[in-house]
Amino acid sequence: MTFQPKTGDTLYLIGAHGETATPVASALPQAAAAERQATEAVPNAAASSDPRPLVRTFDVFDTLIARRCIEPSGVFAIIEERxxxxxxxAARRKAEAHVLDRPHDLDVIYAELARLLGVEPVKLAALKALEVDVEKEQVIPIAENLARVRHGDVLISDMYLGATHIRSLLDRAGLTARVGLVVTNDGKKTGRIWPDISANLRIEEHLGDNEHxxxxxxxxxxxxxxxTRLDKPSAVETVLINLGLRQLAELCREARLRTFxxxxxxxxxxxxQANLNFPLMLMASIELANxxxxxxxxxxxFSSRDCDMWVPLFEEVARRKGVTCKAEYFYTSRLAKMQPSESYxxxxxxxxxxxxxxxxxxxxxxxxxxxxxxxxxSKVPVFFLHKLPSAKAYEELSQTPDACAFHALIRPDAPDVFNTILExxxxxxxxxVRDVRMVEGFALPVLAEDERGAxxxxxxxxxxxxxxxxxxxMKHFDxxxxxxxxQPSISAVSTALYQSLSRQQSLRGLYGKSHMDEEVRVRRQIGCN
Structure with missing residues (x-):
């Protein structure tokens, strides 16, 4: 498969499509907590006299839980394949559309499906059961929104699945709060549910993914x-889908949604990690396996310390590609290589x-x-994700010997990439790693004190x-x-991901001081100023 990037194809990391930027979104629960504390400290007379319980209400599908395959139609495609x-x-989508204007559940939809297909409804019982099973297989949590659900809150869903099935999906996704659940066909869509809910509950806020x-x-x-639009593919995931790499996009989306x-x-x-570093390292693993x-x-x-996370990913890629080799975490550092002990x-x-x-x-x-x-x-094979150009300070100290054969995914003159962010x-x-001591043939790493903060x-x-x-x-995707x-496609996708990764300058604010402090120490120790 070959990928030819189009002019203007750009990868950005902006959370999810249409969603509030992550730092602001992350602060919302804290702000809400502060607001609740203030309310408790200075009770509002009107609120305290209201006998209705104060709750939040939530939509369910694409708000608290999502499907691995993104759209509901993906479930139908899986059923067709199996x-x-x-x-x-196509028939399943058509059957649902035909019954939307009257009360319906999964039984009603499948009765209509049987009519469209010209078969007895009983003959579709296995397919109906399969649909329920596939929904369970496909459910994933939207962790950021699940974290906002409290005991006593209420979930409201316009859905053809029954409450028992929906609760089983929520349980599978990890919802632990004791909540109420209201399921209708169109209670939210028509608005008829809100007067009834409001008569019994005082709603602090409703959260859902459907604008209407x-x-x-x-x-x-x-x-x-x-x-909330967290369930929608992010900018990076959308680009991957458009490139024909849908399963990779779905994997990245699931990693994003499962974390918070x-x-x-x-x-x-x-x-x-979910949207940029993992797919980049996956591309590098494929290139390396080849x-x-x-x-x-x-x-x-795999050289320590930068390759610490890489080993299990490469092992999985090599296994899938049928490449037989042994992957090992290699204890090393500039200091250990330039000032090696006999043991090292x-x-x-x-x-x-x-x-x-x-x-x-x-x-x-x-x-x-x-x-x-x-x-x-001589000619030791070496693979870099990003081969850097020679460094003047190093060369002035001691010129690089011609002892290695270098291979790289990203060339030294690649534009708009910054290896510090990658590191x-x-x-x-x-x-x-300062040294390695060998005892009875076993390698015992000697590590420097880690001076990074909490x-x-x-x-x-x-x-x-x-x-x-x-x-x-990865086990869920082929x-x-x-x-x-x-190779040209791997290079093109990797370069785009790396360039986008390099724009995540917030990492410098997070790690910059400790990174530079260690760099200065190491250069001083090897005599390179």
Whole structure:
């Protein structure tokens, strides 16, 4: 599969389509909590005399829960594929459209479907059961909105599925609050539900994804309502869909929707991982797997610390592509390579050989080339996601030996990319490797003290958790269209993702000081000022 980028194709990370920017959205629950505290401190006489319970109300589908396949029609397509009944998806949509103007549930829809297909309704019982099962398989949480649901709140859904089925979907998505549930065919759409609800409950706010049913109608009855569009594909996900990489877009969307934090900084790194860093690292894994197969290599050494998250992703990609090799986390650093102990040299010599490739996120190759020369090796295969141009300060200290054969996904002269941001997105949670001690053939890493603060560690932990979640979600997708991309397409998509990633300058505010402090220390230790 070949991707040719069109002029103007740009990837941005702006949360979800039409949604309030994440830092503001993240602050909403805090603001609401502060408002409630203020209300409790100075009771409003009118409010305190109102006997109706104060609640929030929520729509269900595409507000609290979403479908992995995004649109409801995706469920019908899955049923058609599994059942082998050609034309089922179109007929199912048509049957539902025919009954919208009268009371209906799944039984009524399938009775109409049987009429359209000219078969007895009983013959469609298995398909109806399959639809319920597929809905359960496809349900995913919208964590940010689920986090707002409190005990005693009320969920209101215009839906053909019954309350029992809807509650089972909410349970599967992880809703733990004890809530009320009202299910109608068109109570929200027509507005008829609101007078009845308001007669019994004092509604603080209604949240939903439909501008008419969830905003226009409740506000017409004097209620406060807010639109959520979190379920809609983000800008990045939309571009991936338009490129024909729909399953990758669905995976990124699910990772985004399953994560949430009230902390604006943490939420930012979650979004960056789900929508930018994970798909970029997936592309790099495909490129690397292709290279390993082409060179006939058997051992892939992922350099610490930048490749900490990469190993399990590459292993999954290699497995799917049928590439047989051993992936290993390689304890290394500029300091360990430039000032190696005899023990470290033994460790490196045991691993770097003719059938191995050393992998790093980015770099010039300067320190690795010096290590290879010291080991008496030549033409050591090396893969960088981003190969950097030679650094003057390093070359003045000691010129790069010709000891490595470099391969890279992103070339040194690629425009508008910043390796510092890439490194920040792939931080490990352990200190720099100073040395490796060999005991009975076992490698024991010696780590420097990690001087990063608690905020940095919390953000790194969130990054790792989100990335690991995305890797775990791969089991739900075959990703064949992605895995079969040719090299020009991988390069084009990767460059676009990397350029968008490089625009996430908020990471410099989050990690910038600790990053520069360590860089200064390392350069001083290796004698490079």
């Amino acid at each position: 059942s082998g009944l050609k034309g089922f998806a 049913s969830d905003v226009k109608m409740p506000t017409s009855f004097g209620l406060t309502a807010r639109l 934090s009230e902390d604006a900084g943490i939420r930012t790194v979650q979004l960056i 290279l390993v197969r082409h060179l006939g290599l058997r051992r892939v050494l 040299l033994a460790y490196a010599r045991d691993r770097i050989g003719q059938d191995s490739i050393v992998v790093d996120l980015c770099g010039t190759g300067w320190s690795l080339s010096h290590l290879a020369e010291r080991l008496g090796l 920040m997105c792939n931080y490990s949670d352990h200190g720099m 905020a940095d560690h919390a953000a790194v932990r969130a990054q790792k958790e989100t990335f690991a979640l995305a890797v775990s979600l 990703l064949n269209h992605v895995l079969q991309l040719d």
